[in-house]
Amino acid sequence: MGAAEAGSGTTCPSSLCAPGHLLLGIVRPDGTVAALRRPLTVDADFVARASAPGRRPPEARFRFAGPCVGPACGQWAEERCSLGDAVAHAAHEAGVDASGTPLPPCAVRPTCRWWQQGGPAACHVCDHLVHTSS
């Protein structure tokens, strides 16, 4: 079990830049996320370099996965991740047809909180999510 699957055993696909978390992707200029073919485990050196003064927050430039912290997260409500529900809802609102469409590659899907709650709909809009907008 990797650090990203620690704790509850469920992974947050939009977590912080922290040692032990996984670097999932890089935010493109258009705001979508290019997923890494093989996610990298973040170490303290990466965190220090990515968080250097004068740079935009790493969570605005990359996507990270880490353990879902459940009730300790501001997005947790009524025993669910409200953000994960919002992502799946946005997909439905946008008319995303998740049935029969191949899922994008994802390293954390088996333990992903959003996948567990929203299924394929969440996956099809996940690459439009950026943790920090500044």
Ligand code: SF4
């Ligand atoms: S509640 Fe949602 S946003 Fe918060 S850590 Fe868990 S998966 Fe991530």
